[in-house]
Amino acid sequence: MQQREYRLLVINPGSTSTKIGIFDDERSVFEKTIRHDIEKINTFEHIIDQYEFRKNVILETLDHEGINVSKLSAVVGRGGLLRPIEGGTYNVNDIMLEDLRKGYSGEHASNLGGIIAFEIAQGLNIPSYIVDPVVVDELAPLARVSGVPEMERKSIFHALNQKAVARRVAKQLGRPYEDLRLIVTHMGGGITVGVHEQGKVIDVNNGLHGEGPFSPERAGTVPVGDLVSMCFSGEYYADEIMKKLVGNAGFVGYLGTNDAVEVEKRIEEGDEKAKLVYDAMAYQVAKEIGAASAVLNGKVDAIVLTGGLAYGKDFINQITERIAWISDVIVQPGENELQALAEGGLRVLRGEEDAKEYPNQPVKQSI
Numbered sequence: 001m002q003q004r005e006y007r008l009l010v011i012n013p014g015s016t017s018t019k020i021g022i023f024d025d026e027r028s029v030f031e032k033t034i035r036h037d038i039e040k041i042n043t044f045e046h047i048i049d050q051y052e053f054r055k056n057v058i059l060e061t062l063d064h065e066g067i068n069v070s071k072l073s074a075v076v077g078r079g080g081l082l083r084p085i086e087g088g089t090y091n092v093n094d095i096m097l098e099d100l101r102k103g104y105s106g107e108h109a110s111n112l113g114g115i116i117a118f119e120i121a122q123g124l125n126i127p128s129y130i131v132d133p134v135v136v137d138e139l140a141p142l143a144r145v146s147g148v149p150e151m152e153r154k155s156i157f158h159a160l161n162q163k164a165v166a167r168r169v170a171k172q173l174g175r176p177y178e179d180l181r182l183i184v185t186h187m188g189g190g191i192t193v194g195v196h197e198q199g200k201v202i203d204v205n206n207g208l209h210g211e212g213p214f215s216p217e218r219a220g221t222v223p224v225g226d227l228v229s230m231c232f233s234g235e236y237y238a239d240e241i242m243k244k245l246v247g248n249a250g251f252v253g254y255l256g257t258n259d260a261v262e263v264e265k266r267i268e269e270g271d272e273k274a275k276l277v278y279d280a281m282a283y284q285v286a287k288e289i290g291a292a293s294a295v296l297n298g299k300v301d302a303i304v305l306t307g308g309l310a311y312g313k314d315f316i317n318q319i320t321e322r323i324a325w326i327s328d329v330i331v332q333p334g335e336n337e338l339q340a341l342a343e344g345g346l347r348v349l350r351g352e353e354d355a356k357e358y359p360n361q362p363v364k365q366s367i
């Protein structure tokens with residue numbers, strides 16, 4: 001049996017699931033995806049209200065598996081809607097906890113990653129970290145301009161998995177990530193299409209607050225005039241509109257489920273509405289990839305399709321049919337987030353990298 005140096009608990013709260021893993025150094029010894037029903041998630045008014053529920057689910061799962069947390073060296077969580085920052089591994093500190101609790105840049109399940117990691121680690125007197133949070137911001141100045149002076153485009157995306165998968169693909173292609181021009185499309189509860197150039201994500205749709213394709217639970221880009229009318233119809237409070245767009249749109253809005261497997265089952269049973277919505281999501285993803293290819297002047301080394309939805313064969317076929325003319329399409333279903341979290345923590349534990357202190361140098365705005 002190989003001797004381990006470090007044992008890490010890694011925690012990845014997504015919009016539709018909580019994923020956890022135990023890593024002995026780089027080696028995964030336990031992984032579990034705990035899926036959450038939309039009905040259960042909808043019983044909580046705010047993301048922070050899910051704290052006890054998600055933490056208990058994690059602790060119960062570990063207990064059930066007979067995993068003794070007292071042997072851990074560190075806890076690493078996926079982080080959250082903080083201020084825009086550069087990528088890397090960050091210590092969970094007080095300012096970060098405050099920003100995660102209030103949702104500095106909005107509400108998303110990943111806000112809970114740092115908070116739960118901190119709570120578990122504190123009880124054990126070990127460090128807690130977050131790695132490449134969803135607010136990693138490497139946008140080019142051109143990509144920041146929205147067209148409305150009061151609004152700047154923001155970088156909110158699956159930074160952790162997009163970077164991890166891009167590096168994995170670079171390895172497969174035998175080239176440095178920094179030399180490649182990639183379009184990485186993560187398709188999970190949210191969908192983000194990132195333009196990777198010289199090792200940076202220079203443009204990406206804001207996967208949370210209404211940009212890009214609709215997703216299992218989010219609206220993506222919507223007709224703006226109609227949205228303004230809805231906001232001022234007198235029928236909704238602001239937080240109701242936000243929940244409609246983020247959480248209750250996409251599959252959930254049209255079909256009442258965030259589960260693509262369930263949608264595929266309905267299609268097989270002849271449900272035409274399910275088919276139209278599923279096909280429309282594939283269509284919108286392909287359209288966004290087409291737009292991303294224009295950012296790179298059509299010179300694209302590879303298009304990568306990843307995330308839970310990439311397991312859907314028909315979904316991937318539909319997207320590929322529309323984009324294969326642009327470049328090679330590489331499908332990497334699922335995600336590499338647990339491994340990426342573990343590796344980010346290990347780099348710091350081994351002294352290969354210093355943990356960054358939040359909020360170190362917030363990213364500059366362009367105008």
Ligand SMILES: Nc1ncnc2c1ncn2[C@@H]1O[C@H](COP(=O)(O)OP(=O)(O)O)[C@@H](O)[C@H]1O
Nearest residue numbers: 014015016017188189259260261308309311312
């Ligand atoms: N085998 C599969 N075939 C099709 N879709 C799948 C499959 N497995 C998971 N999915 C879908 O992927 C989506 C979740 O993706 P995931 O990346 O796990 O999301 P998140 O991390 O945002 O919770 C769900 O809609 C789920 O139904």
Ligand SMILES: CCCC(=O)OP(=O)(O)O
Nearest residue numbers: 014015157188189190207
């Ligand atoms: C907030 C962008 C990242 C995201 O959408 O994550 P999930 O797909 O896990 O909800």
